[in-house]
Amino acid sequence: MFKPTTIKDIAKALNLSTSTVSRALRGGYEISEETKKIVLEYAEKVNFKRNPIALSLKERRSYSIGVIVCEVANQFFSQAIDGIESVAYSKGYHVIISQTHDSYEREVINVEHLANRSVDGLLVSLSAETKDYSHLEKLHDQGLPIVFFDRILNSMNTHKVSSNNFKGAFEATEFLISKGCKRIAHLANASQLSITAERQKGYEEALRQHHIPIDKELIKYCKHGGRDQIEVEIAVREFLSHDNPPDAIFVASDRLSTGCLSTMKKYATHHHDILVAGFSNSELVELLNPSLSYIRQPAFEMGEKAAEMLISIIESKYPIEEFESIMLDTTLHPNGV
Amino acid sequence: MFKPTTIKDIAKALNLSTSTVSRALRGGYEISEETKKIVLEYAEKVNFKRNPIALSLKERRSYSIGVIVCEVANQFFSQAIDGIESVAYSKGYHVIISQTHDSYEREVINVEHLANRSVDGLLVSLSAETKDYSHLEKLHDQGLPIVFFDRILNSMNTHKVSSNNFKGAFEATEFLISKGCKRIAHLANASQLSITAERQKGYEEALRQHHIPIDKELIKYCKHGGRDQIEVEIAVREFLSHDNPPDAIFVASDRLSTGCLSTMKKYATHHHDILVAGFSNSELVELLNPSLSYIRQPAFEMGEKAAEMLISIIESKYPIEEFESIMLDTTLHPNGV
DNA sequence: ATCGATGCCGGCATCGATTGCGCATTTTTT
DNA sequence: AAAAAATGCGCAATCGATGCCGGCATCGAT
Structure with missing residues (x-):
């Protein structure tokens, strides 16, 4: 053949x-x-x-790096992948993309799959469901280079790239306050994710500084990261049907932001009274109705940085002792009202 | 290590x-x-x-298939990829995704890269810029299994999967006519793409059947597939500033649809007078303003079919003589007005 | 008792590319 | 002119896994 x-x-x-x-x-x-x-x-x-395969066998490396993300349809991740690819290609590496769809099982399977000597290193953004990290820790202990981006595993001693989630959340919440909102709900991602904790802290700190009480009933988590639309819908409808409903919602991630808007459009007759601000890297945000104020992460740059760090570990002659954590700034884009 | x-x-x-x-x-x-x-x-x-690499060397195959698309950020393609993955994984294959960003050079590089014995077959949706197909023909002649989906190369004798672009375009155009539109513009993709020709035929046939003259000034092509927003913007602004401007626009693809809406929102003061219908697989369509009537392709199913066909070629003991062309139906989702 | 049949396992070549070592020549040095 | 150095190239091992072939033992049959 x-x-x-x-x-x-x-x-x-x-x-x-x-x-x-x-x-x-x-x-x-x-x-x-x-x-x-x-x-x-x-x-x-x-x-x-x-023949690159023969070469891989001989050299015991494949000149390819694996990327684990929840899904490429998410614009944040597709932009990050563009950044990763631009660095990887320029240094002679392939990029193999693997989607978890925010499922723990898929993450384990995909990681094992890639790790098995077919990649030289892994770029990981954790799945929303993942609470057990032994599949990654085992490989890392065996010496497989791993760099985290966006959804970080703090307990692992390696390079990490994230955006300043605390500050982004803080600014978004403060923006809603500046618009006169007094009851600001928070639609959050799975609670075990690093980004969830950081963004929630930013949200709470903004409320605190403006002397607005934190109401736990106004904070809801989507433990599957909004994998199913219904999950988001239930959370948002609970906000809407509250005795004392919120006048604004701060949403912690891309998928949740759009899911939140859909639900509001579907169920809230008065949805223009509720301001929404959220993390989103979608290029369509400006065309949305209801409108969305959004926090944008520098996804492309994050991908670049992560890829550079990973390749530097791969190509390093000696085991790395000192690991870096990079944090990049987000930008707030006010909209509506 | x-x-x-x-x-x-x-x-x-x-x-x-x-x-x-x-x-x-x-x-x-x-x-x-x-x-x-x-x-x-x-x-x-x-x-x-x-060690899968050692195995690949010995067996002269890698149990992986390559996918060439313009970009994963496009929802049509990310959905198709999900379909491809679901079939591939269940049959024990890896999926390697490669983006061309609608550039001919990138397509050539990526195809060569993947083909070089690191994949057992290729799933290809052509880049908008591609006019020379020798990089693919050469590999196909050497025996590398290739299946096309969406953006097809008709001249190559192999399996193909597409949606019924003619019918989808016809229905969308007829819908605009039924809404009373008389001057319907057509914003098209690169003219050499199979989908462009098919969709244009559907558009023209609908006009013809309703005795509306075809005005060549109302048809514009984006030869880079809207890779740069500016390309779309120029085309749409020419429509808007026409002496006798259109009262509707039929848009031939996902990226162009949203680019068209952005431009209208930016420049057309009276943009609510112009109806827009277009191909789009975005999950956000219902939230857009200006609103968009859209034709949706069965992307996931197309991916599934394409992957099944490719794997059947790969695993076939004898050279395939008879090739199939599958065509799946689109669905029209009216919106607005 | 000898031969054949089986069961169980090791030796060796193979896939494609690289590389240390060594053997010829040729060229340079003294 | 003889010794030393340099040039140009081939042999064979290597990476990990597989599979053909062949060896050795045990067992039953003639």
């Missing part, structure tokens, strides 16, 4: 040994200019490409 | 040969139950996983 030319074919055709061909093809300090020219020309002619 | 246990390590530890261990690990009809048990237990204990 599909059978590309190998170094052996060239050797046979040119009546040389495979070693000579191999050396002629790369550097080749020990090969005469003449032979080198013959080999290179012939290789070009038969469109020779070295 | 990262060094997983190999079959050799097990052999040494158990004082057996590698062949025995190998056979004990899989079926092993020639190995005594006793040795088999010892090997399996030890393998389990040291968490042995066979």
Whole structure:
């Protein structure tokens, strides 16, 4: 069937040994200019490409990095992936993308799959459901380079890239307060995620500084990250049907933001009275109705940084001792009213 | 660094040969139950996983399939990828995703990259810029299985999956006519794409059947598929500033649809007088303002079908002679007015 | 008792590319 | 002119897993 030319074919055709061909093809300090020219020309002619799989076996590495995200349909992640790819390609690495759909089982399967010597390192943003991290810790202990981005595992000693979630949440909440809102609800992601805790702290701190009491009934978590629309819908409808309903909602993530708006449009007759601000990297935000004030994360840059860090670990000669945590700033985009 | 246990390590530890261990690990009809048990237990204990790279080298295949799309941020493609993955995983294949960003150069690089014996087959949706298909034809001639979906290359003799673009376009245009529109513009994708031609035919046929003259000035192509927002903006602004401007726009693809709406919101003071209908698989469509009537493609199913077809070619013992072209129906979702 | 049949397992080559070592020549040095 | 150095290239091992072939023992049959 599909059978590309190998170094052996060239050797046979040119009546040389495979070693000579191999050396002629790369550097080749020990090969005469003449032979080198013959080999290179012939290789070009038969469109020779070295077999990366054979190389991986020999070199015990694959020049590819694995990316674990909840889903590529999420614009934050697709932008981050663009950043990852731009760095990876420029350094000669493949990128293999794997989606967890915020499921713990899928995360375990995908991580094991990728780790098994087919990637040189892993870029991970945790699934919303994940509470047990042993699948990652085991691999990391065995020496597989791992860098976290966005949804971080604080307890693991490695590089991490995140955005300033506390500040982003704080600014968004303060913006809602500045618009006169007094009862601000918080629609949050799964409680075990790093981003959830950080964003909730920012939200609470803003309320505190403006002397607005924190009402636990106005904070709801989506433990599957809004994997099913219904999960978001239930939470938002509880807000809406509250005896003393909120006059604003601060939403902690992309998927939840749009889910929240859909629900409001569907069920709230008076939805223009409720301001919504949330994290979103969607390019369609400005076209939404009800409108959404949004906090944007520098997804592309986060991807770039994470990929650079991972590749630096992979290519480091010695075990890394000192690990970095990078935090990038978000931007607030007010909208509506 | 990262060094997983190999079959050799097990052999040494158990004082057996590698062949025995190998056979004990899989079926092993020639190995005594006793040795088999010892090997399996030890393998389990040291968490042995066979090295897929070594296997790929030996078997001359990788159990992975490559997917070439313009970008994963596009919901149509991310949904198609979900379909592809669901089939691929269930049959034991990896999925490697590669983005062209509608650039011809990137397509060539990515295709070559994947083809080089690291994938067993390719699932391709052409880039908007691509006019020369030799990079794909060469590989196909060499025997690499290729299946097209969505953006098809008609001249290549292989399986193809598309949606009924003609019918979808026809219905959307007819819908606009039924709403009383008389001057319906068409914002199209790159002219060499299969979907562009099919959708344009549907549009023109609807006009013809309703005795509306076809005005070539009301048809504009985006030859980079709307890779840059500015490309769409220029086209739409030309529509808007026309002496006799359109009262509706039929848009041929997802990215163009949203780009069109943005531009209208930005520049058209009277944008509510212009109806817009277009292809879109975005989950946010219902929340858009200006509103959009949309044609939805069965992206997930298209991905499933394409993956099934590709895997059937890969696993077929004999060269396939008869190729299929599958066409799935779209659905129209009217909105606004 | 000898031969054949089986059961169980090890040796070796293989997939494609790389590389240390070593063997020829040729060129340079003394 | 003889010794030393340099040049150009081939042999064989290696990476991990597999599978053909062949060896050795045990058993039953003739």
